[in-house]
Amino acid sequence: MTERHEHPTIQINNKEIINKIEETGKYLNERITHAREETIKEVKDKTKGIKEQLVENIKNNNKEIKKDIEENIKKIEDEIKRTPQKNISPSEETLQTYAKITKNKxxxxxxxxxxxxxxxxxxxxxxxxxLDKAQKILDPCKEQIRIDRIRKGKNQKIIMGCMGPGGN
Structure with missing residues (x-):
């Protein structure tokens, strides 16, 4: 026969367990909230320093860029002063007279x-x-024509471009 062991029964009160679980939950929520607030504060402090550094770097870069631009403008102005100006308007430069046109032969x-x-x-x-037959039949030297272009057309046709006698 088997012996029966009797275990002492533990009286568990449901209300006590629920209260313990609620207290533990509240404690954990408080710890999480506190840790979150500390993390947010640390991040804000770090980003504030980075933000201030970025603003300072941008200001310095803008000053350098402005200085470079001013130097370039000054160089351009000096170059303009050194170069003699012609008093010719753009329309006079491009306008050709009849004499100029006929002068060029x-x-x-x-x-x-x-x-x-x-x-x-x-x-x-x-x-x-x-095309082969046309090349055999036509003799440009004998006919005194200049063939400039030859291309194939539709329906077994070819098209020749000619300039006339001697190509003149």
Whole structure:
């Protein structure tokens, strides 16, 4: 047979336990609040010092920048004083008279380019084959024309750009 051990029963009062838990909760809340306030105070003190340093650095930098700008302005003013001024307005610089224009004889007058479209009677020929045939048939030296551009068009056609006799 098994023996039965009897344990002494502990009388637990629910109200006492609840009161103890509430007291512990209040104590912990007070400690947390106090620790939070101390941390906030420390952070504020540290940031205040940093903020003051930043403001001082910005003031010093602004003074240096202002000094550099004033020096540059003074250099520019001195350079302007040393350089002789011309009394020519911008419109007089760009304005050309008839005499100035006609004096320059090297002016090239653009001429119209003539386009020639070449196609093949044979539908099977490609644009490349049409170009080969045209190069064999046309002789620019003999015809006295200057071919400036050749490009392939749609539907087995090529387009040649010519300037006319001798390219003049």
């Amino acid at each position: 090297n002016i090239k007058i653009p001429k119209a380019m003539h386009s020639i479209v070449i196609s093949s009677d044979n539908i099977i020929d490609t644009a490349e084959e049409v």
